[in-house]
Amino acid sequence: MVHQQQLRFSTAGRGTYEISDEIEQVIGASGINTGICQIFNHHTSSSLILCENADPAVRSDLETFMKKLAPDGDGMFRHIDEGPDDMPAHVRTVLTQSTLSIPVHNGRHTLGTWQGVYLWEHRTRPHKRSITVTVIGE
Amino acid sequence: MVHQQQLRFSTAGRGTYEISDEIEQVIGASGINTGICQIFNHHTSSSLILCENADPAVRSDLETFMKKLAPDGDGMFRHIDEGPDDMPAHVRTVLTQSTLSIPVHNGRHTLGTWQGVYLWEHRTRPHKRSITVTVIGE
Amino acid sequence: MVHQQQLRFSTAGRGTYEISDEIEQVIGASGINTGICQIFNHHTSSSLILCENADPAVRSDLETFMKKLAPDGDGMFRHIDEGPDDMPAHVRTVLTQSTLSIPVHNGRHTLGTWQGVYLWEHRTRPHKRSITVTVIGE
Numbered sequence: 001m002v003h004q005q006q007l008r009f010s011t012a013g014r015g016t017y018e019i020s021d022e023i024e025q026v027i028g029a030s031g032i033n034t035g036i037c038q039i040f041n042h043h044t045s046s047s048l049i050l051c052e053n054a055d056p057a058v059r060s061d062l063e064t065f066m067k068k069l070a071p072d073g074d075g076m077f078r079h080i081d082e083g084p085d086d087m088p089a090h091v092r093t094v095l096t097q098s099t100l101s102i103p104v105h106n107g108r109h110t111l112g113t114w115q116g117v118y119l120w121e122h123r124t125r126p127h128k129r130s131i132t133v134t135v136i137g138e
Numbered sequence: 139m140v141h142q143q144q145l146r147f148s149t150a151g152r153g154t155y156e157i158s159d160e161i162e163q164v165i166g167a168s169g170i171n172t173g174i175c176q177i178f179n180h181h182t183s184s185s186l187i188l189c190e191n192a193d194p195a196v197r198s199d200l201e202t203f204m205k206k207l208a209p210d211g212d213g214m215f216r217h218i219d220e221g222p223d224d225m226p227a228h229v230r231t232v233l234t235q236s237t238l239s240i241p242v243h244n245g246r247h248t249l250g251t252w253q254g255v256y257l258w259e260h261r262t263r264p265h266k267r268s269i270t271v272t273v274i275g276e
Numbered sequence: 277m278v279h280q281q282q283l284r285f286s287t288a289g290r291g292t293y294e295i296s297d298e299i300e301q302v303i304g305a306s307g308i309n310t311g312i313c314q315i316f317n318h319h320t321s322s323s324l325i326l327c328e329n330a331d332p333a334v335r336s337d338l339e340t341f342m343k344k345l346a347p348d349g350d351g352m353f354r355h356i357d358e359g360p361d362d363m364p365a366h367v368r369t370v371l372t373q374s375t376l377s378i379p380v381h382n383g384r385h386t387l388g389t390w391q392g393v394y395l396w397e398h399r400t401r402p403h404k405r406s407i408t409v410t411v412i413g414e
Contacts, residue, residue: 001414002310002311002413002414004310004379004381034140034142034272035140035272035274036176036272036274038312038377038379040377040378040379040386042386042387042388042391043388043391044326044327044328044388044390044391045328049232050182050231050232050236050237051182051228051231051232052182052183052228055217055219057216057217058217058225058228060216061214061215061216061217061225061228061229062228062229062232064214064215065208065214065215065229068214069207069345070341076337076340076341076344077337077340077341078333078336078337079331079333079334079337081331087334087337090327090328090334090337090338091337091338091341093326093327094325094326094327094338094372095233095371095372096232096233097235097373098326098376098391099326099376099377099378100236100237101176101178101237101239101377102178102237103142103176103178103270103272105142105270110178110180110270111180112180112181112182112268114182115180115181115182115236130388132379132381132386134310134311134312134379136274136311136312136412136413137140137274138139138140172278172280172410173278173410173412174314174410174412187370188320188369188370188374188375189320189366189369189370190320190321190366193355193357195354195355196355196363196366198354199352199353199354199355199363199366199367200366200367200370202352202353203346203352203353203367206352207345233371234370234371235373238374238375239314239316239375239377240316240375241280241314241316241408241410243280243408248316248318248408249318250318250319250320250406252320253318253319253320253374274412275278275412276277276278
C-alpha cells in the first residue's frame with residue numbers, strides 16, 4: 001500500500017520549524033499500520049533534521065554552530081548573486097538532510113521521546129517550502 | 139511484504155560500533171529477496187554512518203575530526219545542563235544520519251566490500267540505544 | 277512492486293557528476309507510478325547529494341568549502357596509506373549521503389525545479405563507482 005501527500009509550509013526566515021504533527025497526520029490518513037514514512041524537501045536552501053524537541057537552546061545552538069561553520073558573506077564563496085546567505089544555505093542543506101525516512105509502527109510514527117522532525121529554513125527571508133510525504137507498508 | 143524488528147545496543151560510551159551483522163540477520167529473518175532495508179536510530183545524541191570497515195584508524199580519525207569541529211565544552215553552546223559532551227553530540231547527530239536505507243538483493247544486504255553500518259555513540263558515558271529495522275520488498 | 281537496477285559510473289576524479297537523468301530512466305523502466313526511489317552508493321570515498329543544478333559555481337563552492345573543512349594531507353589524520361586525499365574522502369562521505377530517497381509521482385521523480393542528484397567523487401584520481409537504484413510502489 002502506498003499513500004502520498006504534499007505539504008506546504010510558509011517559513012518566517014532562517015530557523016527550525018517542527019513538523020512532527022503534520023507528518024503524524026499523514027501517517028494516520030494513510031491507513032498503513034507497519035512500514036516506512038519518507039519525507040522529502042523539494043528545495044536546496046532548506047533542509048530536514050531529526051533533533052531534540054525539549055530544550056529550544058539545542059536549535060539555537062545549531063544555528064550558532066552553522067553560522068560559524070559556513071558564515072554568511074564568506075569571501076571564499078563565488079555564488080553570491082542571490083545574497084550573502086545563499087551559498088551558506090546550500091552548504092547547510094548538503095551537510096544535513098533533504099530526505100528522511102522514519103518507521104511506521106501500529107499506525108503511528110516511532111520517533112523517540114525527545115525526537116522531532118524539523119524543517120530548517122536556511123535563507124534569512126521568509127520562503128514557501130513544499131514537502132512530499134510518502135508512506136509505504138501494509 | 140514488510141518485516142519490522144527492534145534492536146537494542148549497549149554502548150561503552152563515545153565511539154563507533156559495527157552493527158552490519160545484526161542488520162544482515164534481520165534481512166535474513168524477513169524472507170524478503172529484493173527491496174530496501176531501513177535502519178532508524180531513536181536518539182538525538184547518537185547516530186548512524188556507513189563507513190570503511192577495514193582500517194580502524196578511519197573511525198579514530200573521524201573522532202579526531204569531530205572533536206575539532208564540535209569540541210566538548212565549547213563556549214559558544216548554551217545547552218550545557220547535561221554536560222560538556224551533550225550539545226556536541228546533537229551537532230554530530232545532525233551532521234551524520236539518524237536513518238539509513240540499504241538495498242536488499244538476493245535476500246542479503248548489498249553493502250560494498252569495505253562498507254560497514256556503524257552506530258556512532260556521541261556521549262562519553264555508556265548508553266542504551268534502540269534501533270528499528272524495517273525491510274520492505276518481495 | 278519492486279524494481280532494482282545497478283548503474284556504473286566512471287569518474288574523472290574529484291568533482292560532482294549529475295546523475296538525475298539516469299535515475300529518471302530507472303524510474304521509467306520500473307513501471308511504478310507512485311512510491312519511492314532509493315539510490316545507494318556502494319563506496320566510502322564518494323557520496324551522493326541533492327544540490328542546485330543551475331549555477332555551476334554552487335558545486336565549485338562546495339568543493340572550496342570541503343577543502344577547507346577537511347584539507348588533504350591534514351596532519352591530524354593517521355589513515356594516510358592510500359594518499360593525502362583518502363581520509364578527507366571518508367570525512368566528506370560521512371558528512372554527506374551514501375543513500376538518498378526521492379518520491380515517485382505519476383511515474384516520474386519529483387525533484388524540485390533546481391534540484392539535481394549528484395555523485396560526488398572525493399578521490400583526486402578517476403574511479404569506477406557502482407550505484408544501486410531500487411524503486412518501490414504501485
